[in-house]
Amino acid sequence: MKTNVAELQVCSPRSIDEALQQRRDIPGLTPIAGGTEVLVWLNDAKFAGKTYQSLHGLAKDWRYVRANKDGTLGIGALATYSDVRFHPVVKERYPLLVESARVTGALQIQNRGTPVGNIANGSPAADTVPSLLVYDAKLKLKSLRGERLVDLKDFFTGYRRNVMTSDELITEIVLPPPLFMPAQQHYRKVGTREAQAISKVVFAGARSAAGVRLAWGSLAPTTIRALKTEAALQNGADANAAWEILQREIAPIDDIRSTAEYRRKVARNILFEFLNKLANTL
Amino acid sequence: MKQTISFTLNGNSVTVESHPMQPLLYALREDADAPGTKYGCGEGECGACTVILNDELVMSCLVPVVQAEGARVETIEGLANADELHAVQQAFLESGGAQCGICTPGMIMAGVHHLRHPERAPGGVPEALEGNLCRCTGYTRIFTAMKRAKEILSAGGTGS
Numbered sequence A: 001m002k003t004n005v006a007e008l009q010v011c012s013p014r015s016i017d018e019a020l021q022q023r024r025d026i027p028g029l030t031p032i033a034g035g036t037e038v039l040v041w042l043n044d045a046k047f048a049g050k051t052y053q054s055l056h057g058l059a060k061d062w063r064y065v066r067a068n069k070d071g072t073l074g075i076g077a078l079a080t081y082s083d084v085r086f087h088p089v090v091k092e093r094y095p096l097l098v099e100s101a102r103v104t105g106a107l108q109i110q111n112r113g114t115p116v117g118n119i120a121n122g123s124p125a126a127d128t129v130p131s132l133l134v135y136d137a138k139l140k141l142k143s144l145r146g147e148r149l150v151d152l153k154d155f156f157t158g159y160r161r162n163v164m165t166s167d168e169l170i171t172e173i174v175l176p177p178p179l180f181m182p183a184q185q186h187y188r189k190v191g192t193r194e195a196q197a198i199s200k201v202v203f204a205g206a207r208s209a210a211g212v213r214l215a216w217g218s219l220a221p222t223t224i225r226a227l228k229t230e231a232a233l234q235n236g237a238d239a240n241a242a243w244e245i246l247q248r249e250i251a252p253i254d255d256i257r258s259t260a261e262y263r264r265k266v267a268r269n270i271l272f273e274f275l276n277k278l279a280n281t282l
Numbered sequence B: 001m002k003q004t005i006s007f008t009l010n011g012n013s014v015t016v017e018s019h020p021m022q023p024l025l026y027a028l029r030e031d032a033d034a035p036g037t038k039y040g041c042g043e044g045e046c047g048a049c050t051v052i053l054n055d056e057l058v059m060s061c062l063v064p065v066v067q068a069e070g071a072r073v074e075t076i077e078g079l080a081n082a083d084e085l086h087a088v089q090q091a092f093l094e095s096g097g098a099q100c101g102i103c104t105p106g107m108i109m110a111g112v113h114h115l116r117h118p119e120r121a122p123g124g125v126p127e128a129l130e131g132n133l134c135r136c137t138g139y140t141r142i143f144t145a146m147k148r149a150k151e152i153l154s155a156g157g158t159g160s
Ligand SMILES: Cc1cc2nc3c(=O)[nH]c(=O)nc-3n(C[C@H](O)[C@H](O)[C@H](O)COP(=O)(O)OP(=O)(O)OC[C@H]3O[C@@H](n4cnc5c(N)ncnc54)[C@H](O)[C@@H]3O)c2cc1C
Pocket: A030, A031, A032, A033, A034, A035, A036, A037, A038, A039, A040, A077, A103, A104, A105, A106, A109, A112, A113, A114, A115, A116, A117, A118, A119, A120, A121, A125, A126, A127, A128, A168, A169, A170, A171, A196, A197, A198, A199, B043, B044, B045
């Protein structure tokens, strides 16, 4: 571990109120849920933060996956990928979420990592975010000032930037009742190998008479919904026309994992694969 | 500043003086005198540091020890029963599932967890062990060992 852990401070709140007070009163507190991002930064000494807030004492409040009577689903801030992946209601109604949890890291990562940490971390390659975008997820943000609900699609403002203020925490992901049948949904992660690989391109999509959703990771500074391509498909555009538009909505780059050119090629292939698969179910 | 952190390690209560953000891996090896758990990469990629925490398989290099307060931790040291090896250990021995041995404690903990909770890896042994890398065996002997462990268990061998 390159970071000198002796220099780090950590608060471990026992209640939600205590956690929110700390966020108001102590500047620069980095929250830790499962720690599968934070501990990697510490290992590489990539992050200068000295004060942390470990949320593990709030598991009784925030580690849940809850199917509500109104048909919505709540995923608490400390629910893990495994909690999501093996939840019967998630399996039945939100298959893209099961698939994205399944391809995240390996079991050890799925047992600790959280979808909320995946969102807050803000990586454009986050594997769960595209699935959540397809399901029109909203985030509950809470501070001592109150609670607000933000559309996930409006949460990110740039590369690893988001609308959260320093006194807030994400407390829950809220999913409305699903608009799509399982057969109308498609998930694809392209990485170097099956387990433990960061995506070169990741896609979640769905299509029915009710609408079209195309959500992508690793093709822009944030995970994105391709809103213009969605609208074109809704208005009857064919695959080639959709690709023309999608090309202008994405901005892939060369980095250590892949090249812009390869990513474009993969994006096109995935789009066609998705449209072909769904052609048979519409 | 160091903090006093207590948890149970293989059924015994232990109290360590550790920096709270220190990974559990180091707290086990250096502060709790349990060096059986190995260090490979320090960042979740290799699985050498795999332990069971509150009945869940985790990479101990990614768990700040403060999060282990009050938890039940199980490591390779806790598997054998007096002179009798755990079924998974015995099977690795018989099948040549270990060569250099660096991946072995983590691999065995993942194997033990899989036999307890097969439902957590619907894809079977390859999925259960997908977080554990081995540079030596080519995995075949490890998969053979997992088959053998099931046989030992069903013949009444030690393992829980
Ligand atoms: C070996 C390995 C493999 C991985 N594989 C994948 C993969 O395949 N796909 C993928 O997408 N990711 C992968 N990851 C990354 C990581 O596991 C995920 O991003 C995970 O979802 C992070 O969740 P966490 O709870 O562990 O986050 P933490 O490390 O605890 O936190 C991550 C970030 O979120 C913030 N945060 C956490 N909770 C809150 C909250 N309630 N409110 C506000 N901010 C919060 C933290 O401050 C931090 O900035 C991998 C990581 C490792 C080590």
